[in-house]
Ligand SMILES: O=P(O)(O)OC[C@H]1O[C@H](OP(=O)(O)OP(=O)(O)O)[C@H](O)[C@@H]1O
Ligand SMILES: NC(=O)CC[C@H](N)C(=O)O
Ligand code: SF4
């Protein structure tokens with residue numbers, strides 16, 4: 271086999287350089303418990319970003335902010351913290367960094383003091399011309415406080431020659447390329463906006479007359495808010511003190527390209543995304559997978575957590591019993607200290623463990639949603655074999671992930687993606703399975719309700735599978751790279 275250089279592939283179960291979710295944004299306008307509600311909303315959006323979290327509130331006189339490295343639950347549960355963030359308006363953010371290091375100064379919401387007053391911005395997505403714009407703004411005199419792509423938006427708003435805040439903000443957004451779902455807060459307004467392609471999700475809710483904006487509906491559920499509707503691609507909603515909501519469409523209209531990976535992996539299965547329940551879509555994906563590449567077996571076993579709904583769909587369609595053959599420990603955090611080689615060897619079982627009784631002598635189909643670097647598949651297959659499984663067939667509920675995301679998902683560089691380095695046969699050899707199959711791209715489109723992928727005008731962003739990026743990647747073409755923060759010392 272003319273195999274790839276295995277040195278660059280990680281088999282380290284503690285290696286965290288894989289596909290991470292993105293960011294979560296949330297906001298409440300006009301409720302006396304705005305900060306407590308925002309903290310709860312962020313807790314429900316924790317799966318979208320686990321590096322850092324922040325909240326900005328406004329009490330009618332002043333803005334207040336707390337931003338921390340770490341989980342929402344580490345910093346936003348104490349009454350004393352909530353009391354430090356008074357007001358009936360608040361916005362918040364959970365972060366996985368895509369541009370700019372995971373340090374405190376890049377943690378959102380970002381806040382700026384404009385001539386017209388304070389302004390806070392929380393952003394999910396990634397701006398693909400941010401670094402090019404940053405260089406231009408710096409030449410014009412802008413003094414950046416962070417290396418986050420989101421700060422570019424603040425400077426463009428501040429330096430716009432338009433009149434009111436909303437016009438300046440629109441003027442700034444029009445200069446951005448890439449993906450953004452944004453929740454912003456001024457003294458008098460909360461603004462929600464999705465980029466013209468609507469790559470990232472954003473929904474509107476209502477809590478006893480107070481407007482709520484959230485990345486996903488699961489965060490409306492946690493506070494008992496009613497789901498009103500999606501913010502549409504290219505739509506901006508401006509929520510004002512008088513209780514009104516104005517909707518404008520400030521961008522040139524384009525065909526939407528929602529991120530199809532939200533259905534595969536990112537969104538929580540209990541969320542309604544673009545009108546569809548994510549859990550149902552994942553089950554349909556599993557059923558498609560069974561139709562495309564089913565095979566005789568005794569058991570269908572999910573790779574927990576996110577492979578579970580697809581495995582249920584696969585098992586139901588194939589008529590094969592579904593069993594939990596791998597158990598996941600839910601207390602494994604990202605911050606687990608990298609151990610010594612000796613302990614690392616034991617660490618294979620840190621997150622997952624085989625349920626030996628179920629597996630002994632069985633022909634099993636393992637279902638996972640995706641293979642990124644192959645770390646998970648490699649260790650799971652080994653574990654299932656050691657537990658006595660007779661045959662191990664791996665089925666992946668998405669096409670091979672061959673390209674990096676530039677729209678808000680923290681993906682490893684292309685060269686570290688297993689599928690960009692190996693054919694399916696080579697991957698099967700590498701993870702040591704009896705057979706390996708991925709869902710086809712048309713199968714994925716069918717599962718989300720389309721007849722097939724429209725190659726001329728794809729209905730979704732699927733660039734990590736196809737390489738067909740829906741926007742320009744200016745920073746990448748210009749070879750512009752993110753600079754280090756010059757001053758790094760700061761308290762977390
Ligand atoms: O090929 P790899 O680089 O190992 O990455 C792929 C794995 O990563 C994700 O799961 P993850 O462990 O992040 O979390 P989950 O428990 O939500 O499924 C995904 O569901 C795959 O299982
Ligand atoms: N994952 C995201 O959506 C990140 C938002 C923003 N690009 C940041 O790096 O902070
Ligand atoms: S490249 Fe992949 S993960 Fe990124 S927005 Fe497109 S479909 Fe989603």
Ligand SMILES: [Mg+2]
Pocket residue numbers: 573574575576577638639646
């Ligand atoms: Mg997984």
